Structure formats: C-alpha cells, structure tokens
Amino acid sequence: xxxxxAKQNKIVPYFMSIALVxxxxxxxxxxxxxxxxxxxxxxxxxxxxxxxxxWGRYPAxxxxxxxxxxxxxxxxxxYLTFAVSDVQYVFTFxxxxxxxxxxxxxxxxxxxxxxxxxxxxxRIAILYRLSKDLxxxxxxxxxxxxxxxxxxxxxxxxxxxxxxxxxxITPGSFDHxxxxxxxxxxxxxxxxxxxxxxxxxxxxxxxxxxHYLPLNTSQxxxxxxxxxxxxxxxxxxPGACNLLSALASQAAVAVQRAKLTExxxxxxxxxxxxxxxxxxxxxxxHDLRTPLVxxxxxxxxxxxxxxxxxxxxxxxxxxxxxxxxxxxNRLVGNLLDMTRVEAGALKMKTKPxxxxxxxxxxxxxxxxxxxxxNIQMHIPRVLPEILLDFTLMMRVFVNLIDNAIKYSAPxxxxxxxxxxLENKVKIEVKDKGFGIPEEDLVRIxxxxxxxxxxxxxxxxxxxxxxxxxxxxxxxxxxFAKNNPDKGAAFTVILPLEVKET
Amino acid sequence: MAEPGKMRILIVADERTIRRFLKATLVSxxxxxxxAANGVAALKYAVSSHPDVIILDLxxxxxxxxxxxRQIRERSKTPIIILSVREDESDKIAALDxxxxxxxxxxxxxxxxxxxxxxxxxxLLPQSEKSLFTVGKLSIDLAQHSVEVNSRPVHLTPTEYxxxxxxxxxxxxxxxHGQILKEIWDKTEDVxxxxxxxxxxxxxxxxxxxxxxxxxxxxxxxxxxxxxxxxDI
Numbered sequence: 001x002x003x004x005x006a007k008q009n010k011i012v013p014y015f016m017s018i019a020l021v022x023x024x025x026x027x028x029x030x031x032x033x034x035x036x037x038x039x040x041x042x043x044x045x046x047x048x049x050x051x052x053x054x055w056g057r058y059p060a061x062x063x064x065x066x067x068x069x070x071x072x073x074x075x076x077x078x079y080l081t082f083a084v085s086d087v088q089y090v091f092t093f094x095x096x097x098x099x100x101x102x103x104x105x106x107x108x109x110x111x112x113x114x115x116x117x118x119x120x121x122x123r124i125a126i127l128y129r130l131s132k133d134l135x136x137x138x139x140x141x142x143x144x145x146x147x148x149x150x151x152x153x154x155x156x157x158x159x160x161x162x163x164x165x166x167x168x169i170t171p172g173s174f175d176h177x178x179x180x181x182x183x184x185x186x187x188x189x190x191x192x193x194x195x196x197x198x199x200x201x202x203x204x205x206x207x208x209x210x211h212y213l214p215l216n217t218s219q220x221x222x223x224x225x226x227x228x229x230x231x232x233x234x235x236x237x238p239g240a241c242n243l244l245s246a247l248a249s250q251a252a253v254a255v256q257r258a259k260l261t262e263x264x265x266x267x268x269x270x271x272x273x274x275x276x277x278x279x280x281x282x283x284x285x286h287d288l289r290t291p292l293v294x295x296x297x298x299x300x301x302x303x304x305x306x307x308x309x310x311x312x313x314x315x316x317x318x319x320x321x322x323x324x325x326x327x328x329n330r331l332v333g334n335l336l337d338m339t340r341v342e343a344g345a346l347k348m349k350t351k352p353x354x355x356x357x358x359x360x361x362x363x364x365x366x367x368x369x370x371x372x373x374n375i376q377m378h379i380p381r382v383l384p385e386i387l388l389d390f391t392l393m394m395r396v397f398v399n400l401i402d403n404a405i406k407y408s409a410p411x412x413x414x415x416x417x418x419x420x421l422e423n424k425v426k427i428e429v430k431d432k433g434f435g436i437p438e439e440d441l442v443r444i445x446x447x448x449x450x451x452x453x454x455x456x457x458x459x460x461x462x463x464x465x466x467x468x469x470x471x472x473x474x475x476x477x478x479f480a481k482n483n484p485d486k487g488a489a490f491t492v493i494l495p496l497e498v499k500e501t
Numbered sequence: 502m503a504e505p506g507k508m509r510i511l512i513v514a515d516e517r518t519i520r521r522f523l524k525a526t527l528v529s530x531x532x533x534x535x536x537a538a539n540g541v542a543a544l545k546y547a548v549s550s551h552p553d554v555i556i557l558d559l560x561x562x563x564x565x566x567x568x569x570x571r572q573i574r575e576r577s578k579t580p581i582i583i584l585s586v587r588e589d590e591s592d593k594i595a596a597l598d599x600x601x602x603x604x605x606x607x608x609x610x611x612x613x614x615x616x617x618x619x620x621x622x623x624x625l626l627p628q629s630e631k632s633l634f635t636v637g638k639l640s641i642d643l644a645q646h647s648v649e650v651n652s653r654p655v656h657l658t659p660t661e662y663x664x665x666x667x668x669x670x671x672x673x674x675x676x677x678h679g680q681i682l683k684e685i686w687d688k689t690e691d692v693x694x695x696x697x698x699x700x701x702x703x704x705x706x707x708x709x710x711x712x713x714x715x716x717x718x719x720x721x722x723x724x725x726x727x728x729x730x731x732x733d734i
Contacts, residue, residue: 357722359715391725
C-alpha cells in the first residue's frame with residue numbers, strides 16, 4: 001500500500017511550501033520596482049492554491065502566513081523590515097491571509113475528496129480482485145490460498161488463516177515465516193472465541209507479533225485472519241484498518257461458502273456410500289440365501305422322510321447340501337477378504353515368500369477340483385523371493401485358477417506360467433474356455449460384476465475385485481485378455497521389491 | 502462310566518451345535534466324549550477326566566483360547582487340537598506355539614478332524630513304532646537314515662534330512678516355523694535369515710522327493726504357520 005505510506009511522510013510538504021514561497025519572493029524581488037507590489041500578491045495566492053491542492057490544508061495555511069511575512073519583509077517598502085510605510089498594505093496583508101486561508105480550506109477539501117475517491121477506487125479494486133480470486137477457488141484450500149496471497153500482497157505482510165479444529169483453532173494456511181507459536185495461537189483462539197480483533201495494533205494483547213481479526217459472518221465466526229507486518233513500528237492507520245476488516249469479512253463469507261460446499265460434498269458422499277451399501281447388502285443377502293435355500297430344502301426333506309427316501313436319493317440330497325454349504329463358506333470368505341482388502345495395506349502382513357510355494361499351496365486348496373483337470377505348469381526352478389502376504393496372495397491364485405476351472409470345459413487344459421521380468425514377475429493363468437466379451441475385460445474387476453453367465457456357474461462377482469484389491473495393495477497389476485485362439489488369460493504382475501509402507 | 506480301551510476326547514466349545522455335531526461324529530467313531538462349554542470347565546476337565554485328546558475352540562466367551570492352551574500345557578501333555586476361523590491367524594500361531602498340537606479351520610470336514618486326531622495320537626506312540634514312515638511313493642527309515650522315492654534311494658544333505666526327520670516324527674501334525682527352527686538350527690539370532698534358510702531347504706527337499714515340486718503332495722505348506730508332512734494320499 002504505497003499511497004498510504006507516502007501520505008505518512010508529513011514534513012516534506014512544509015519544506016516544499018517554504019521553497020515555493022521563497023521562489024515567489026525571489027522572482028518578485030526582480031520585478032518589485034517595475035510593478036505595484038500588490039500585484040505580486042496574486043502569485044502568492046497561486047502558491048497557496050497549489051499547496052492546498054497538492055499537500056492539503058495545513059501546508060496551505062503555512063504558505064498563506066509565510067507569504068504574508070515574506071511579502072511584507074522583502075517586497076513591501078521599507079524592504080528587509082516588517083514595518084510598513086503605507087497603511088494600505090495592512091489591508092493587502094489581511095486580504096492575502098484571509099483569501100489564503102479560505103482558498104486553502106476549499107482547495108484542501110477538494111483534494112481530500114479526490115483523495116477519498118482515489119482511495120475508494122483502490123479499495124474497490126482490491127476487494128474486487130479478492131472476490132474474483134475467491135470466486136475462482138473451488139476448495140477450502142484454494143480459498144485460504146487466495147486470502148493469503150491477496151492480503152499478503154496488499155499490505156506487504158505475512159498472513160495466516162486459522163480454522164476451527166477439535167480443540168480451539170489451528171493454522172489452516174500460513175506463510176512459512178509467519179510467527180506461529182503457542183502465544184500467538186492463544187491470541188488467535190481468543191479472537192475466535194470472542195469475535196473481536198486482538199493482538200498487535202489493538203488494545204487487547206498489543207504485545208503480540210501479529211494482528212488478528214475474526215472471520216465473521218452472520219452465521220458466526222468461521223476462522224481468524226492473522227496479519228504480521230514486516231515493519232512493525234508503524235501502527236495501523238484507520239484506512240488500512242477499515243480495508244483489512246473489509247477483506248476479512250469478504251474472506252469470512254468465502255470460507256463459510258467453502259465449508260458449506262465441503263459439508264454438502266461429504267453428505268453427498270455418505271449418501272452415495274449408503275446407496276452402495278444397500279445395493280451390496282441386497283446382493284449379499286441374496287447370495288447368502290440362495291445356497292441356504294438348497295441346504296434347508298435338502299436337509300428338511302431328509303429329516304422328514306428319511307426312511308421313505310431311496311438310499312441313492314438320500315446321498316444325492318446330502319451331496320447337494322454339502323456342495324452348497326461349501327459355496328456359502330467361500331462366499332463368507334470372499335466377503336471377509338473384501339473387507340480386509342478395503343481396510344487397505346495396513347492389514348497386510350508381507351513376508352519374503354517363495355512364489356512357487358504360494359502357487360503350490362493354492363493348488364493344494366483346489367486339489368479336489370483339479371484332480372480331473374489337466375493343468376500345465378511353467379515355473380522356473382530358480383525365482384527370487386518376493387515380499388508377499390502369503391494368505392492374501394493365495395486368495396488371488398485360488399480365485400484365478402478356480403475361475404479357469406469354472407469357465408472352461410472339463411476336458412480342456414489350464415495353463416499356469418511364471419516368468420521373471422526385470423524387477424518384476426509375471427504370473428499368467430490361461431484357460432481354453434468361453435473367454436470374456438471384449439467390453440467386459442475391464443469391468444469384470446468391478447465389485448459384483450459378472451460377465452457372461454454360463455449355465456451352472458455360480459459365483460459372487462467378488463472374486464476378481466478381491467484379486468485386484470490384493471494385487472494392487474502389493475503394488476502390482478492385474479488384467480484380463482482373451483487368448484488369440486480360445487479362452488481367457490489373466491495376468492498378474494508383481495514388483496520384486498515392494499516398498500514398505 | 503468310560504469303557505476300557507476307548508479313547509477319551511474332551512470337546513471345549515461354547516456353541517451347542519458345534520459340540521453336538523462333534524460329539525455325534527466322534528461317538529460314532531468309537532470315542533468317549535466329554536464336553537465343556539467354557540474355559541473354566543475346560544481347565545477342570547482337562548485334568549480330572551484324563552482325556553486322550555482335547556479339541557478346543559479358540560473363541561470362548563470367558564477365557565482367551567491361547568491362555569487355556571498354555572495352562573493345560575503346564576499341567577499335562579494331552580494333545581490339543583484347536584478350532585479357529587480363518588481370520589484368527591495370529592491366534593492360531595500363538596496357540597500352536599503355546600503348545601497346541603494342531604488346528605482345524607472352521608468349517609472343517611469330519612474326515613479331516615478324525616485324521617488330525619489320529620495324527621496327534623500317533624505322536625504319543627513309542628519312538629520305535631514310527632521309525633519307518635511311508636506315504637505315497639516316499640518311504641523313510643529313521644533307524645537306517647535312509648530315504649527312498651519309488652524304491653530308489655535319494656541323497657539328502659544333513660539339513661534336509663534333519664528337516665525331514667522332524668516332519669516324519671510329527672507326521673500329519675503341523676509344525677510351526679518356530680518349532681522347526683528350534684529343532685534344526687540351535688541359534689536363533691537372526692530369525693529372518695533362518696526362515697530364509699528354512700524356505701530354501703524345503704524347496705530343495707521338495708525338488709528331491711516330490712513327484713511334482715510345483716504341486717507338493719508330501720510336504721504341505723500351512724500358509725504363514727509352518728509345514729506338515731502328509732500321512733495319506
């Protein structure tokens with residue numbers, strides 16, 4: 001705020017006034033014999049008007065008085081004395097002084113109005129710039145940044161914006177050299193509680209390093225603006241003080257708006273989550289109930305008519321119930337895995353593992369289903385150890401191999417290949433089955449999404465999304481494609497060096 | 502009340518349905534069954550009823566399953582088979598290290614449970630009776646220090662043989678990483694390094710004795726817990 005500073009330099013105008021009077025007197029000295037001294041008075045009046053317009057009232061009053069004295073001393077005979085030979089000059093003096101005073105009053109008023117207009121214009125421009133920046137800010141963070149940049153730029157000061165926190169307030173955005181310490185924070189907290197300015201330049205705790213203003217709106221206090229001037233000797237003049245509070249109220253509205261936006265965004269998110277959870281719950285309860293229908297049906301008919309049912313049928317009913325209970329168990333397992341994956345990498349227990357061992361254990365789990373299948377393995381004998389969560393990674397391979405079994409004809413082979421790449425290892429599970437429709441290649445990893453539903457294939461639509469979650473938690477990738485000839489191929493790529501998170 | 506010669510099994514589980522199903526299965530296989538619904542009763546019966554095997558559900562309402570295992574172990578050597586759900590991995594390992602002999606993940610097959618019971622009982626047999634071990638095409642004679650696959654001798658390094666011996670002596674029973682390390686390597690300064698050595702040894706051993714080392718049939722990996730030597734294929 002350079003203009004506000006220039007105004008504070010108050011001595012210069014008086015020296016300039018003296019210089020003007022001296023110049024006029026000096027020039028008047030040359031012509032004093034040629035013309036009537038009273039005519040020179042006009043030039044003195046010109047100086048008074050100029051002083052009033054340029055520097056305001058008090059320099060103009062001084063110019064008036066100096067003019068009278070200089071005129072009398074240098075230009076009115078007898079020269080170089082204040083004595084006056086002609087009485088008429090007394091009237092000239094009085095006239096000059098009176099006119100000077102009136103003119104200076106009028107001119108300085110005009111000047112003040114012009115100055116005010118200029119100040120208003122500047123203020124409006126500043127506020128306009130801030131409001132433009134604030135309107136362009138789409139998040140609380142951006143709003144805080146805009147406030148900081150604008151206030152800091154206008155006053156050439158360090159700025160901090162404090163926001164309410166769990167206990168009191170906390171600096172939300174601040175210049176790195178803003179004096180943040182416990183004492184300053186206490187003052188900011190006081191301002192927040194009381195809704196009144198405090199700190200440097202006020203009557204409340206003036207010993208602090210920065211000036212604090214509440215960010216007030218009609219809804220309450222939304223934060224605190226801290227301003228720390230670099231030149232800390234100068235006080236806050238009323239103009240700057242007004243401007244600062246105008247900026248603060250504008251900032252307050254913006255902060256309030258940003259907060260409300262954030263809250264509504266959160267509400268929207270909660271609503272979306274709830275919608276998703278309801279859909280999830282519907283889907284899960286349906287999936288849970290389906291096997292139960294079979295189990296309850298088969299067992300109840302056995303209980304009721306045990307002796308009248310043929311031995312073969314009894315066995316069939318029991319087998320159906322047993323199969324479905326296995327399905328139910330897998331479903332519950334998948335749901336638990338899902339929650340574990342969604343809880344994130346925090347729940348992972350990675351340890352160095354032999355990939356061959358993980359795959360072997362996965363195959364062992366599917367032993368019964370694999371018995372009738374031809375599985376071709378291509379695993380190099382020597383593989384570097386890899387950091388994995390053994391059980392989670394097992395879920396990935398079990399799911400992929402189980403899918404390959406389910407989605408391909410029993411007489412077709414399943415291929416499992418491991419190939420070390422640079423810093424990575426690639427695991428591929430290929431089948432010669434139905435394949436995946438092109439448009440589903442990406443979506444099959446979504447929760448509850450199931451591609452083509454061949455008859456007799458049961459699933460929850462969770463397996464692949466769990467796989468994706470687990471692989472990604474290990475810093476790897478998983479994707480699906482169709483083999484050029486027939487069937488689907490799932491590829492898992494795992495980094496050999498997983499960074500500890 | 503108990504018939505002589507019959508094996509006595511103590512079932513500890515708070516779920517009535519689980520006890521009922523276990524009892525029905527076990528009784529029909531000729532075992533004598535006692536039941537306890539909580540930890541306090543479990544500790545009492547573990548001593549007073551002299552069971553041959555204890556089946557302990559880790560999820561009891563009144564006491565921590567690992568604690569119960571430890572307290573039973575302080576008083577008797579009765580084999581303990583714990584029942585746990587898949588999510589309780591760390592509890593499972595803690596219970597095994599506290600002295601439990603094996604575990605079953607709920608839900609489990611009745612056949613699997615009976616096999617585990619037979620396996621832990623095998624451990625109680627005198628040493629000489631189990632010096633000869635055969636599974637599939639693999640046969641090990643501990644007295645002769647010989648290992649054969651398809652009736653052809655296999656040469657093992659001393660570490661590989663030591664590992665196989667530990668597994669054979671506990672055939673069918675899960676051996677935790679910690680238990681194996683304690684048996685084979687005396688020094689346990691660097692556990693990570695020792696575990697790495699263990700994995701390498703298992704891998705080499707599989708290359709020598711397994712028909713398909715990519716799909717192990719004899720030495721089974723118990724994820725995150727340890728290894729188990731299969732007793733029947």
